[in-house]
Amino acid sequence: MMRYAFHSGDAGLLRTLLDEWKTSREDLEKLVLKLEVSDDPELADDLYNRVHGIKRGSSFMGLDFIVRLCHDMETLLVAVREKNVEADAELIDHLLISADLLSHSLIRLARKVEEHDPATELVVEFDDERSMDEIAGKTNAILNKQKQRESSAGEAPSVESPASGEPTGALSGESALETGGMDSAPDSGRFHPRPEPPQKAALTPGMQSIRVSQDKLDKMMNMISELLIAKNAFMHIAAKLNVEYDLPEMSKEVKRVGASINRISDELQNAILSMRMIEVKTVFQKMPRIVRDISQSTGKKMELRMEGEHTEIDKTIVEQISDPIVHLIRNAADHGIEPPEERKRKGKSETGKITLRAYHKNKHAYIEIEDDGKGMDARLLKQKAVDKGLISREDAENMTESQAINLIFLPGFSTAGQITEVSGRGVGMDIVKSNIEKINGSIRIDSEVDRGTKMVIQLPLTLAVSRGLPVRVLNETYIIPIDYISETVKIKPEEIHAFNGKYFAHLRGDVIGIEWLSKLFLLGERTTDHEELNTVIVSNGPEKFGLVVDKLKNEQEFVMKTLDGHLAGIPGISGSTLLGDGQVVLIVNPIELVQLAKK
Structure with missing residues (x-):
């Protein structure tokens, strides 16, 4: 157990350093994974500089555990940069483990700083000394195992890491505080790292920034x-x-x-x-590690391409979309991409491709997860849903291919046996869909057997302020969020047809379901005594549905307030807002309304 104590004044300095290290810490894993597929020496330089920056500040604060861990990573990075070792899978695995321990330690330290009472001494404990010893031993083994590359001057000298448990390098014979975290040779002067490039000047007077909580x-x-x-x-x-x-x-x-x-x-x-x-890159940067781990555990060959990492979305949405994206990436890698032998039989490249992209379009943010794997068979999906008793055989026969593919979002759709037979796409997909809809988003699927699958997530740019269409139903006013509205139309009563207790109409060649909002909210029966019915066409992704209202008002901005207690469970209602005249109105949830209408 390693214990560090700081005075209250030092805690403030430590907080500043942790803020400065945050970006470097978050980028470590992404850069290590890039190092595995690129021989660009600047990558090793970039990694070295980031790790060295953390080591320098840690040395100043006397955090010798973190200094030791950073120095161990530096030793490997210098060897990679100087072409003395190869960035093979073993070395990359070891760097990832080291980066994980470093990140975990810094996060723990940051948590302690945030919880610290300024009136008391700040005490931080690390119980990872054994892990550090194992890392140091593994580093030594890697460096000794790698064959030395020949140079024009002859055989290159060996590079050794200090023995497990011994002081490393930025530390032999003198304390970290005395050296100030400055570079020293990793071993007895036999191997000298390239000098650190000069740092770019800080922000100019016209580009100053401050941190705001x-x-x-x-x-x-x-x-x-x-x-x-x-x-x-x-x-x-x-x-x-x-x-x-x-x-x-x-x-x-x-x-x-x-x-x-x-x-x-x-x-x-x-x-x-x-x-x-x-930027969504804060979420995207987790995905290469996930794909790599699945590739190694399954023996599949696959690569992940990322596009639009700099697309910006509201921080709250980015935080809540992380888990659904992780789940979809896992499904694409684990169940979508076929084994190399199977892909070869199908005439595909042995290496499967997964693409993760983000972009803005029509005041929305979109995130797509696309793979060139086995795809989903609509026929098998319908059969499985019938076997599970989730839909009737008659319903299955009348389903379009798009509707059949969306069966995977039904709760309880998947079974363990189905993972192999139907790509395993349904595992937890109902939860994924639910989490996306909680942030006013939607998800749709395009898939073709043996060609691949594309998941498209539509998200609002922000949850803070929205635009909506106020509608009048009898004596009540409701707001329908613009994000879900496809269009507004006038439909004649004679154009609405009834079948099996449901209503539908033809709209430019498409058949869409129709229901009166007054009926859904138990305000009154359906009315057809108007020459034309005001109808709001809402979309939940793959299909459209018409809601009949009495009157349409002008579009306006609104700020949604969530409902508490028993009111929070009302189906079809998302929250409430206040109009300019002081009237409190309810904001409807079109996705839930469509489900109510279908029942």
Whole structure:
């Protein structure tokens, strides 16, 4: 057990260093995996510099355990950079284990700093000394095992790592604080690392930045949300002055002031939202390790391509989408990609390809997971669903291929025996779909047997502020989020047909289900006494559905407040919001409404 104690003043400095190391720590695994497939010496340089930066600060703080671990990684990286060892699978595995231990230690340290009471001494303990000894021993074995490459000057000298448990290198005969974390030869002067390249200058005076806590950003976002409600009230007051009080000039003045407030609030909103946006690479960088591990455990050959890593999405969404993406990548690698022999028989390359991409389109963010594996057979999926009693044989026969593929999202669809027969895609897919819908997203699947599968996730750019369409149903007003609305149309009552207790209509060649929103919310029976029915066409991904309402209002921004207690479980309702006139209205969940209508 290694124990480190810091004064309260040192805890603040430690927090600053941890913030500086965060990016380097998060990028270690990604860079190590790149080192395995690229012989670019700059990669080893980049890794070395990041590890060295952590070692230098740790040395200053007296964290000799982290210094020792960093120095051990440096020894290997220098040897790779100087072409004295090869970055083979054994070396990469060892670097990944070392990076995991380093990351784990720094995260533990950061947690202790955050929980620290400033009035007390900060104490941090590490119980990984045995793991460090094993890493040091493995490093020594790797360096001694690798054959030395010949150079123009003759046989290169061997590179040795200190024996397990002994002081390493940035530390023999002098303390870390005395050396200040500066470089020394990894061994007795026989092998000297290339000098560290000069660091780029810090931010220029015009590019300075500061760190702001998430809590402060959330508080500012809540204030902006209240401002949005207030700005909507201006238009309502202006209309009231004009219609009810016959004061058109006063109405114009209020509208003018309202327009100014509207412009300012929009600029503030955009500024705050931009602060909350982060790149999806924070999620993407986990995936190469997952694919590599599955490749090694299954004996399959596969490669992962990543596109659009710099696509920005709201931080809250990025955090919540991580687990679903991990699950989909695992399915693509473990169950989608075939073994090399099978791929060869099908005339494919032995190496399977998985593509993970992100991009913006039409005010949404999209994440796609695509593989060139075995695909999904709609016929087998329907048969399995019938065998499980999830659907009737008649329903199965009437299903389109797209509807059949989406059967994998049904709870309880998969069984252990089905993993082999139907690609194993259904394992936990209902949970994946549920988690995506919780953040107002949707998922659809395109698949073709022996050609591959593509999962497309549609996400809002932010959860903070949304746009919606207010609709009137009898004496109630509801808001339907714009993200789910495909279009609004007017349908004549005679164009709506009934079959087996359900209603449907033809819309430009497509057959879509129809239901009255008043019926779904138990407000009244279906009405057909109008010449035309206002219908909102909503989409849950693969299919569309029509909701009949009495009146459509103007689209507007809204800030959703979640419902608590018993109200939180009402099907078809996501939350509530406040209109400009002070009226509280409910925000509907179109996905759940479609499910209600089908029942």
